[in-house]
Amino acid sequence: MRDSEIIKAPYGEQSCLRVKHQTGLNIDIMEMPDYHSAYALFGTKYGSVNTRFKLKGEKEFAQVPEGIAHFLEHKLFENEDCGAFERYAKTGAIANAYTSFDRTAYLFMCSENFKPSLEILLDFVQHPYFTQETVAKEQGIIAQEIKMNQDEPNWKLFFNALKGMYHNHPVRIDIAGTVESIAKIDADLLYRCYRTFYNLHNMTLAVAGNIKAEEVLEICDRLLIPCENQGLEEVFPEEPDNIKCSEMEDIAPVGMPLFSLDFKLKPKKTGIELLRAEMLAEMTLQTLFGSSSKCYQEMLEQKLINFEFGVDMPFGGNGHFSIGLGGESRKPREVREKIFDVLEHAKSNGFDREAFERLKKARYGSAIRSMNSVESNASMLLDSYMSGIKPFESVSVLAELSYEEALQFLRDEISLDNVVLSFVHA
Amino acid sequence: MKEITKDLCEGVQLTCITEPKFKTSDIAVVMLMPAEPEHYAKWSLAHSILLNSCKKYPSVAEMSKKLQELYGSHINGSIFVSGDVFHMNFTISAIADSYALNGEKLRQEVTEFLLECLLHPLLNSDNNAFTEQAFQTELQDLLDMIGGEINDKRSYASKRLKEIAFAGDIASYTCYGTKEEALALTPEIVYQAYLEFLEKAKILIYYVGSENALELENLFQNAFKPRKLQDLGFYAPSACKSEPVVVRESMNVNQCQLMLALKSNQNPTAEQLHMTSLMLGGAPFSLLFSNVREKLSLCYYCSSKNIRPKNSIVISSGVSAENLEKTQKAILEQLELLQKGEFDDMLLINAKRYIINALRLTGDTPSSCVAEALERFIREDHASVEERIALFEQVTKEDIIATANTLQLDSVYILEQEATA
Incomplete structure (x- = not known):
C-alpha cells in the first residue's frame, strides 16, 4: 500500500510522483520519456554534523568519532561477496556517492540497464558488511583523501571560516574527519551508525529520466526491507549567536591569495523558512555585490578583486546558517571595508530595487534551465526532501519574494558584527 | 532530433540541432586556428576582453545587467589547445522563447548579444585598440591566474608533467601564454591579433534548441567573411623519449x-x-x-x-x-x-x-x-x-x-x- 501524490511544476508540463512507501521510505519519481538517460539517488539524512544521537529506549546519547558518516559511505560500497562497483560494471552504469554536512547519497547514471542498476543500488545500501580488516584498509585510503583536502586552499579557506563562525557546532569539523579521528573507527561503530541512520524512515529515493514510475515502484516493493521507525533523537551543542573569531589567517603555497567573508546568520528551522531566508540572503548580496553591481565594478577597477570574486550559495541546516562571498585578493581587509560600507549604506538607505527584480527574473531563468537536465532534476528531488520542502517549491517561493522583504532581511539578519574574514596566503 | 549543417561561406559553417525536449536555446561559436604558442597570450587576453565588455555594453556590470534581463542568460567561453589546434570558444544560453513571460524573442536577442561581443568590441577613440581599462583589467586577471597555477596541486602537477613529457612540442605550452609574454603586450597588439584571428580562423557555429531557428542563418550570414581553409592538425603524436x-x-x-x-x-x-x-x-x-x-x-x-x-x-x-x-x-x-x-x-x-x-x-x-x-x-x-x-x-x-x-x-x-x- 502506498500513499502517493502528483506534484506539478508551476510552469511547463513537468511533474513528479511522490510516494510514501509502506517501508517508510520517501520516493520521488520524475518521468522524462524524451531523454536517453536515468539518474537515481538513494540518500539518508546523515552527514558529518550528526555526531550525537540515540534511539527510542536508549538512555545515553552516543558520541561518535568525526568523519564516521563519510567513512560509512566508503565502506558501504563493499558487500560480503563483491563490491558495488564490480556489480555496476556489469550494467555499465556510472556510479558514485557523496557525504556532506547533513546527508549521504549513493547515485548512478545510465543510458541502459536501469532496472538492474536500481536493484544494485537498493541492495548494496541495505546490506552493510564491515570487518576490522576492511575498515583498516579504508583508513589508509581516507587518510590520503584528508591530506588531499588539506592541500586544497579553498577547502582550508572554507573550514577556517566555519571555525571562525562556530564555537561548538559540528559544522566546523571537516566532513572526512581527521587522520586521528578516523583511526578510532571500527566495524562495531560503523554498524551502530548504520542501524541508526540508514533506516528507511530517515531516507529517500529520487529518480528522474527515461524510466517508468511503476517499474521503479515494483523494484522498491520487491527489494526494500521493511523496518520500524526507531525514534531517532539528536542533540547539537549549544551554539552562541556571535562568532568565535573575526579573522582566520592561514599560510599555504598559493600563487594568488584567497579570501572569503562569511556572515553568520540566525539558524532557521529546516523547510520553507530556511529556503526563504536562503533566497533572501543570496539575492540581497547578489544585488549589492554581484557582477552587475556598482561595488563589483569598482573593486574590479581598483584591482581589489578579479573575476574569481562572487557570492556563494547560502548554507544552512540544523542549528547553523551562513552565507559568504569571496575570491582572490591581495588586499582582503580593504575588500571587507568596502563591503561593510556598502552594507551600512544599504541598511540605512535601501538598495537598487530594479536590480533585485532583475535578479528575480534571472533566477526564474535558472529554474527553467535546470529542468533541461536529468541529473539536476533528480538532485532537486533529493534536495527538496532533505530540506523538508516539496519539489518545485523554490519557484513558488521565489515568485513571492519582494524587495521590501529583502531590505528587511538585510536590516534584521545581516550583522556586521558577525562576519568572519578568512584568508589564505603564501 | 534533427541536425542540419550548412556552409555560410568558405570556412564558416552553421549547424542547427533541433531537439524538442530542450527548454533552452544554446548557441556556440567555435573558432579554430593552427596553434602558435607565441600568440597565446594575445589570443587569451582578446578572448577574455570580448567576454566582459563590448561597445554596446561597455563594462562587466552593463553586460551582466543585460544578461539578467534576458532571464539570466549566460555568456561563457573557453580556450584550449588540442593537438596542434587552438580553440577559442564562445557560448550563450537562454531559456526557450516559449518560456519567456512577456513574449520576448530571446533566441534572437542572445544571438545579437553574442555578435555584439564578437564583432563590435569596446575600442579606444582611434578604433585601433581595445580600451586601456578593459585591457588592464583582463591583464591583471590573466597574471593572477598564472600566479595562481600552484593553488591546485593536482592540476599544477598535470601542467608540469605536460611540459616535461611534450618538451619542444606545442602541447607543452599553456594556452594562455606566460607572464613575460602577457606583460609585453599592449591593447593595440591584442586587438590587431584578434582581428587577424577573426579573419583567418575556421568558424563553426552551433545552435541547439527546441525550436527551428531560421533567423539564425540570416543573423550569422553576413557576420563573418569568407576565409581560406588552413590545415588543422588535430592529431599530433609525440615521439617517446629513449629513456624516461x-x-x-x-x-x-x-x-x-x-x-x-x-x-x-x-x-x-x-x-x-x-x-x-x-x-x-x-x-x-x-x-x-x-x-x-x-x-x-x-x-x-x-x-x-x-x-x-x-x-x-x-x-x-x-x-x-x-x-x-x-x-x-x-x-x-x-x-x-x-x-x-x-x-x-x-x-x-x-x-x-x-x-x-x-x-x-x-x-x-x-x-x-x-x-x-x-x-x-x-x-x-x-x-x-x-x-x-x-x-x-x-x-x-x-x-x-x-x-x-x-x-x-x-x-x-x-x-x-x-x-x-
Missing part, C-alpha cells in the same frame, strides 16, 4: 603528487587507445582503482586519461612520501598485466559496457550535442553514436594487449614534500 625522464620538485604540501606519462610508439586507433586507458585506470572497475587503491590502499585516487591527439596516456595519483616508489611500481605492474594479457575477460566486457553507456548519454544536454557534432568535425567522419559504438565493440583482447605493448614510460613528475629542518 624523472623530475622531482618540492613544495610545502601534505600529499605528494605522482604523475606518469605513457606514450605509444605506434598508431593505435582512437578506440583501442581509449579502451586501454579505461581498462588501466579510467573507471572504478579498472586495474588502478581495483588494485592500487582498493587492494594496496596506497591512495585515494589513481587514474588514467588518454590524450588521443598525442597518442598518450597520463596517470595521476596523490600519495604519501613513503609510498611514492611503491605506488609507481604498482602502477607499472598494472600496465604489465595488460601487456601480458593477464586480465579477466570481464575487464574488457565491462569497459565496453561503460563506454557504450556513456556514449548513449549523448544528446541529453545541449552541450553534449555540440561536443558530439564538433567531435565528428575533428574526426572528419559522420559516424553516428551507434556507428561509434560498433567500433568500440570490435576492439578485442588482442588489440588491448598490442596497444598496451606499444606504450612506454616517457616521463615521471613528482611533487614532493619539502624536507623539514
